[in-house]
Amino acid sequence: MAKLAIIGGGIIGLACAYYWRKQNHEVVLIDKGNPGEGPSRCNMGWVSPTLSGPLPGPGMIRTSMKWLFKKDSPLYIKPRAVPFLAPWLIQFMRYCNEQKYQLACDAGFDISKDMFQLFDELVDDGVEFEMHRKGLLVLGSDESDLQHKFDDLKQVERIGLPRPEFVTGAELLKMEPHLNANLAGALFLPKERHVRPESMVDGLIDWLQVNGVEMKTNDAVTDIVHNHARVERVRCNSGWVEADMFLFAAGAWSSPLMKKLNYSLPIIAGKGYSITYQSPNVEFNHPIYFAKDKTAITPFDGALRIGGTMELSGINDELMLDRVNGIKSSVAKLLSKEIVGSGEMILSGMRPMTPDSLPVLGGLPNFNNVFVAAGHGGNGLLMSLSTGRILSDLMSGRDPGLDVTPFSPLRFK
Ligand SMILES: Cc1cc2nc3c(=O)[nH]c(=O)nc-3n(C[C@H](O)[C@H](O)[C@H](O)COP(=O)(O)OP(=O)(O)OC[C@H]3O[C@@H](n4cnc5c(N)ncnc54)[C@H](O)[C@@H]3O)c2cc1C
Known part of the structure; x- marks a missing residue:
């Protein structure tokens, strides 16, 4: 069982926690406030692949x-x-x-293609939320x-x-x-x-709590300690958290956190x-x-x-x-x-x-246990479940079933 620490409990962090926990791994979710607040709660609730351009x-x-x-x-x-x-x-x-617009459309469609099925599976799994x-x-x-x-x-x-x-x-x-x-x-x-976004984050939080995910709320990550290519622990207000892997899903706050690992993320x-x-x-x-x-x-x-x-x-x-x-x-x-x-x-x-409107998904260069899932712009709710599934595949070393190059953390270098 690999322990994953997720930094950021918006819809992306919650979805990643869900898919990782589904594989019987240990998860600790850390948020500087209450999980699922901010844009993940107040958005328009659209699950619209057609308008994801x-x-x-x-x-x-x-x-x-x-x-x-x-x-x-x-x-x-x-x-x-x-x-x-x-x-x-x-x-x-x-x-x-035009050329870059089309490339981003293709990548957006690719990540959205089994979206509705993932939302249906979430309902079948007992996560309760309002969906139309x-x-x-x-x-x-x-x-x-x-x-x-x-x-x-x-x-x-x-x-x-x-x-x-x-x-x-x-x-x-x-x-x-x-x-x-x-x-x-x-x-x-x-x-x-469309879904009521508040009900979806609340539904996921309930599922995670019932299924043994540790939630650290009002607990900002302020420092990251690494030894060469491995992050060993992060410092939160309440103390240190150690884990085997670290996933940064801190939404608009991701860039300052990534700077602590000398990585420049344009979000x-x-x-x-x-x-x-x-x-x-x-x-x-x-x-x-x-x-x-x-x-x-x-x-x-x-x-x-x-x-x-x-x-x-x-x-x-x-x-x-x-x-x-x-x-x-x-x-x-x-x-x-x-x-x-x-x-x-x-x-x-x-x-x-992000400058190209696509999320950043994958392992951070120069580290072997650090992953990023951030930068979903106006499509975070739409892409939340596919992001969780893709990250859980990447962190397990499985093929995620789509070309993840357009989402690579390396693409802005
Ligand atoms: C008005 C509006 C309408 C929208 N409509 C839609 C829509 O209809 N459909 C759609 O798909 N998307 C929509 N979006 C976009 C969507 O809301 C976002 O893409 C999504 O919420 C981003 O989720 P996130 O988890 O990446 O970020 P966030 O929800 O911002 O979560 C990041 C979390 O990280 C935490 N955090 C930050 N720094 C730290 C730290 N140092 N330590 C610990 N925790 C930290 C924060 O507290 C926060 O909870 C809309 C957005 C807005 C604003």
């Missing part, structure tokens, strides 16, 4: 230029953060071309915008999912009566799913916001994406969440009200009436962003 792509630089320093825009860079973000932004720009199989709607500004999106999203056929279906404005109104009557139409992605925080209305006055049947403003609506049992946008301002939990209001007014434009709920909860979370 990378952020950098052709035309991205031109589109984002008009947004960059506007506080309520879909993408905002805090001017004060520019100097320390510059190296990452330069790397990001190198991925903004209702499909998803992508709104377009006009017909040519919808056609353009269709041409891009139909690639999903390669992994056996159906191509998007065109929905006229009138059909859209029948599907979602609370949308504005003058919308151009939408694309319907019939197989996509920055891409802050997003969500607003959850309890017992809302409007009901929706599907999650809805408004690509132009990068905002989204997700219906849950008894609640409605709106959210999105990307703020590059470093790691901080400051709530910028301009950005929250930007999301609210973008969604309000789409609806026939204002959303009111019995309670309104505003949360922010730090997406762990």
Whole structure:
């Protein structure tokens, strides 16, 4: 039985703990706060391989230029953060071309291809959480915008999912009566799913506790001790933790931790916001994406969440009200009436962003017992279970059944 210490208890650390424990190995999960908080709890809950495409792509630089320093825009860079973000932004720009976009799409599809099966297996294994199989709607500004999106999203056929279906404005109104009557139409992605992310992290935490995983909460890892190619122990607030292997799954906090091992990992925080209305006055049947403003609506049992946008301002939990209001007014434009709920909860979370939008998965170079699973950007929930499965294969020396080169920790060297 090999003992694994996992540093970071977001959805990625939890999923990795689940798959490692399933093989009867020992796991200790260490988190500086409570596991499953931050982005893993407040995200939009989409399990959507079709929309998992990378952020950098052709035309991205031109589109984002008009947004960059506007506080309520879909993408905002805090001017004060520019100097320390510059190296990452330069790397990001190198991925903004058709060829690299396609490579990242292929890798993203590869990791997503058995996604729904993994979610079903989790349910079969007794992990309880809220999951919906209702499909998803992508709104377009006009017909040519919808056609353009269709041409891009139909690639999903390669992994056996159906191509998007065109929905006229009138059909859209029948599907979602609370949308504005003058919308151009939408694309319907019939197989996509969504989950209530809080219920999934809570379900995993329950399973891990029942199955003997040790959880160290409010216990930040502050130091790492290694002897040549082997990490021997990590220092937490509560003392030292020794293990046979160490997996770093610290999301947006991964870079400073990896620096302690002299490894430069280009992961920055891409802050997003969500607003959850309890017992809302409007009901929706599907999650809805408004690509132009990068905002989204997700219906849950008894609640409605709106959210999105990307703020590059470093790691901080400051709530910028301009950005929250930007999301609210973008969604309000789409609806026939204002959303009111019995309670309104505003949360922010730090997406762990790599320059190519792909996660970093695998063994750390120069070490034989250190692994990384971080940098899932806007797809951490979607890719959580496949990440856990892949890491458990890699750590056991088994073939993970897909080409992991696009996710290699070495690729940014
Ligand atoms: C508004 C919004 C909407 C989103 N919507 C979706 C969606 O619909 N679908 C989807 O797939 N993804 C979505 N995402 C992205 C998704 O939420 C993230 O990719 C995912 O949560 C990242 O998980 P993680 O475990 O890597 O990081 P985190 O959840 O951030 O977990 C990292 C953990 O590491 C811990 N940690 C950090 N440093 C230390 C340390 N030194 N010692 C110990 N512990 C440490 C932290 O406390 C934290 O708990 C969304 C994100 C946002 C913000």
